[in-house]
Amino acid sequence: MQSPGAYHPPTKKFSLHDLKLKPKPTSTEIAATVPFPILSQEGVRAYRRSLFQANVLKNCASSPYPGTLVLRNAAEHSKFINDFWTHPVTCRIVSEAAGVPLSIIMRTEIGHTNIQGHGSTVDEMLVELSVEPDATKTELTEEEKAYDPLVGESIIPWHYDSFPYVEGPAIGWAVVLQGGEVQHLATRGLGVKERISTITSYRADIPQLYDSSHISNIRPYSDLQVLYKEWTQYRLRKMKSEIESLELQIVNSCGPVDVSQVHEFAEQQIAYLKRTARQLIPYEHQKSQLSRFGRLRIFRAANVWEKAEMLPTFDDLAYGASSIGWRPDSPLWLDLAESLVEIERGKELESQTGNFKWEKKRKFSMGDELLRQGLAEMFLDWLDFTGLYQLVQI
Structure with missing residues (x-):
């Protein structure tokens, strides 16, 4: 020191x-x-x-x-x-x-x-x-x-x-x-x-301050057993702290419970827990995608996407990856549906790089959803499924 x-x-x-x-x-x-x-x-x-x-x-x-x-x-x-x-x-x-x-x-x-x-x-x-x-x-x-x-x-x-x-x-x-x-x-x-x-x-360390942390940038070269355990514990501790803070606020309140506040709090915690879970790419998937694409390609996923968007076959391939194709049982499809609803309502979307409003002329796709969540490994897997990944490499 x-x-x-x-x-x-x-x-x-x-x-x-x-x-x-x-x-x-x-x-x-x-x-x-x-x-x-x-x-x-x-x-x-x-x-x-x-x-x-x-x-x-x-x-x-x-x-x-x-x-x-x-x-x-x-x-x-x-x-x-x-x-x-x-x-x-x-x-x-x-x-x-x-x-x-x-x-x-x-x-x-x-x-x-x-x-x-x-x-x-x-x-x-x-x-x-x-x-x-x-x-x-x-x-x-x-x-x-x-x-x-x-x-x-x-x-x-x-x-x-x-x-x-x-x-x-x-x-x-x-x-x-x-x-x-x-x-x-x-x-x-x-x-x-x-x-x-x-x-x-x-x-x-401020109660009720939104926590935007993620592990997207460190997941490709971390020991996942260590990282996932610490990540989950950290997020649960933060969630516990928020719950205890609201509980204390209600205990010290002289008036009736603010029902709208409780509803809003519940939605925030549900979203927080979902973001926590989405960052935990299954071990076998992470290992497979790291082997297939390599760290450098994962880190440059956004650049790969920019190149893919310029391809003449982009629309046909990007929107042809239906739910019966790429990981049809994945909850990520529900996330995409929710994002599309928010875009339709003119709302901002949250992402690992901050909130943003979808302003591109094309439709928001699964590729955009995966990058929004900081899931570059899953994004490359999806891009490969659509056939766009191979075309970008040519």
Whole structure:
């Protein structure tokens, strides 16, 4: 941990209003902070020493694609990592930066680490790791020299000629970001040998604040037995807390029960429990789809869908996947029907990336429904069934 007096709070915080973003039922006021120091140089070494233990690397390392090493569930195998993130001082620092009390979502979400490497396999990238930070500069390749951070998908559209923005932190520094509400990108480091970022996911510990958490982005490279257990427990604890909060409110009320409030609460909890369950893709399905499509394709499912939409046979194939074909007994078909009703009523739809209104001229399809729910693995399975997946690959 940082030596006394070395920590300094962020010198500036950005609200959603500062970034010209509309607040949502899921959001709190502070969108992000500028980088601030949280670990001393010795603290960084101690953290890396714990993170790069053989036991941690053996149980936590994976690679979603070449050049990227991921360490997940490190808190389960390192007391230092667990103690650092759960320490009351750390929790206070992060909560004060966010402007609201925060609590860690799941233990497996503690200290999720992304490491930029140069190898194409886990073993090749593991040998690059060392306790001492490597600040060695490297010569840029011709491709890197030609890299323009303001072109294509390397920058968020509203960042064009737009300030303020949040820069990446230096060694031992941190930022607080409402990642579920603020679109963000982390580009690869250029001209350096290593780039290591460690992330811990929190939620605002505020009763009745809508919880938009999901596991779509971590499911493809997580130990599902660990992830599913922690996810289910976390969601049930949150649900229990909401029920107890309403119960206390009713107990302390002098007047009659607000019937409309109870009905609304019941609908919210039903929807919450449904979202919880939908994120749990059956083990055998997840294993099969990961083997068929690979992590990179799963992560880029939205891009695959954009290409499919441009095909001349899109309408015939996308809407020909009837309920007697692809997984006819799946409750996802009921979800699609409900979404179509909401669209007809002019209502917004919830999604893992925030609420949105369907404004495309074509009909909302099962592909859209699966991506809305963050079920990229199931989406690719459905796309393959329709015949569109093969056409996109040509």
